[in-house]
Amino acid sequence: MRYALKFGYHGKNFFGYARQPNLRTVEGDIIDSLKKTMIIEDEKSANFQSASRTDKGVSACGNVLAIDTDFRKDEILGALNAHLEDIWFYGISQVGNDFNPRHANQRWYRYYLLDSGFDVKKIQDAAKIFVGSHNFSNFSKMEEGKEPKRTIDSIDISKENEFIILDFRAQSFLWNMVRRIVKAISDSAEGRLSSDDILIALAGEQKVDLGIASPESLILMDVHYDFEFEIEIKNLSDLKKNLEDNLHKIRTENVFYTQMLRSIEG
Numbered sequence: 001m002r003y004a005l006k007f008g009y010h011g012k013n014f015f016g017y018a019r020q021p022n023l024r025t026v027e028g029d030i031i032d033s034l035k036k037t038m039i040i041e042d043e044k045s046a047n048f049q050s051a052s053r054t055d056k057g058v059s060a061c062g063n064v065l066a067i068d069t070d071f072r073k074d075e076i077l078g079a080l081n082a083h084l085e086d087i088w089f090y091g092i093s094q095v096g097n098d099f100n101p102r103h104a105n106q107r108w109y110r111y112y113l114l115d116s117g118f119d120v121k122k123i124q125d126a127a128k129i130f131v132g133s134h135n136f137s138n139f140s141k142m143e144e145g146k147e148p149k150r151t152i153d154s155i156d157i158s159k160e161n162e163f164i165i166l167d168f169r170a171q172s173f174l175w176n177m178v179r180r181i182v183k184a185i186s187d188s189a190e191g192r193l194s195s196d197d198i199l200i201a202l203a204g205e206q207k208v209d210l211g212i213a214s215p216e217s218l219i220l221m222d223v224h225y226d227f228e229f230e231i232e233i234k235n236l237s238d239l240k241k242n243l244e245d246n247l248h249k250i251r252t253e254n255v256f257y258t259q260m261l262r263s264i265e266g
Helices: 026-036 073-081 120-130 177-189 195-203 233-249 251-265
Strands: 002-009 059-068 087-095 106-114 132-135 149-160 163-170 218-224
Touching (some): 120 195, 177 218, 218 251, 233 251
Antiparallel strands (some): 002 087, 106 163, 106 218
């Protein structure tokens, strides 16, 4: 059987999502746990695939991976959570044998921008420039052979306590894309960058480096498909208790843990 699993993690404690030699990564910990629990024998035979590979410091509330396994469906999440720290599995769905989580309908990223007296109208005006289809080669760490054109469906701006929240929705994003856009938006709102500067960068005709925002304030909120995930109630109580304990221990990092609880509770 092939299953899609939904999970979250606190990115501060990892050197990014993708496996790296001799470094702790989200993917590395997950694969080790899948093997230790005998859910899979190895990642190749299990056709292990992930929806999104986040950078060092970036957290997630709703990343997705897929595996082939004969392990009992109702025991997969509990077995994984018992062997993991800083990573929490909470949703599962049986999918077709050809399912690849990278082929999502839409991804949703949220950036918490500390409000240092921003004019929200200027934030909104700068954000509008990026909506739609553009060449984002100047707003990403381009990988060789990657298509630089992407379409941003929407960028919604709101305020919550001391933060301005930027919600990005698109089918796919390039490496570093959201963080580079946030940097350009904030610089534009503070008058260090003009709309013409952004339009020139989006034209992609000349190489421009407009900087990058810090990773710790970025969260992969969700990855959407044509199906819903089942939330296993029997794992929910222990999972929520674990998150609440961490929330009390690290009050200054309450943005991530609060959002993780919101994601689990729907």
